[in-house]
Amino acid sequence: MLDITLLGTGGMMPLPGRWLTSMYAKYNGIGLLIDSGEGTQIAMKEAGLSTHDIDIICFTHYHADHISGLPGLLLSIGNADRTDPITIIGPRGLKRVVTSLRVVAPELPFDIDLRELEGDTQHISIGGYEIDAFKVHHKIICYGYSLNIPRLGKFNADRAKELEIPIKFWNKLQHGETTEEDGKVYTPDMVMGEARKGLKVTYCTDTRPVPVIADMAKASDLFICEGMYGDDSRDNKAVEYKHMTFAEAAGIAKEAGVEEMWLTHFSPALTRPQDFIKNAKKIFPDTIVGKCGMSRTLKFAED
DSSP: OEEEEEEEOBSSSOBTTBOBSEEEEEETTEEEEEOOOTTHHHHHHHTTOOGGGOOEEEOSOOOHHHHTTHHHHHHHHHHTTOOSOEEEEESTTHHHHHHHHGGGSOOOSSOEEEEEOOSSEEEEEETTEEEEEEEOBSSSOOEEEEEEEEEOOOBOHHHHHHTTOOGGGHHHHHTTOOEEETTEEEOGGGTBOOOEEEEEEEEEOSOBOOHHHHHHHTTOSEEEEEOOBOSGGGHHHHHHHTOOBHHHHHHHHHHHTOSOEEEEOBOTTOSOGGGGHHHHHTTOSSEEEOOTTOEEEEOOOOO
């Protein structure tokens, strides 16, 4: 199971009842945060989540509404008695930005592993997540993220018995490990079926529509995408500030063939995003207006 919580849905500045951009995922006990806008740690508490359980932080870009909550968040994580290291992933300049922000959070009881993204796309395997970062089109370098949870094929016990593979190796083979004993090598492909459909969540914000978004979001179970402007008449603003309208986000969701889309990162002027949902639904019916604290548990398809 993959748990997803949309912590903050605001762009530019927080509003009463609307925290700045952030999303939390948890799979197999490993917590992953995307962005940390102002108020993220409060949003986590409101959602019943612990800052102690953040193992990975991914930043889309370094505008303040996406990263200004980091120093306080790190201090809260430290106060939660965490000593295990945390990995932080982000665009070029990550070390400089994080080091600068840590002037007010210099002493932490855990190490931080900084990983700067390079190129237009980059794949990272960490903590059970297969992460694909992809560069989008904003005023500064900005990335979207696809989180993939692969699922192995079924284990064929009859085949394992037929090949006389010792039972003590079965578990390792089921987890993709090759084993050897007395000169005999046992590989997963000997007893595992074809890989089954896994889980996929794509998160994208602060960008104009570009082809890579639909490519990377293809067949996602959940697509979380910015909808800075609800009204189609704000196209000129979207172009000027490198953001998207509801309709543009819906067009990407339709092209990518996703199961469901949550809109997020609303303009402060968009106080009632629900009033404009029709502009997205007429293009992609399975659109939901994101709200701070909303969550979803994604489960593997039944066999």
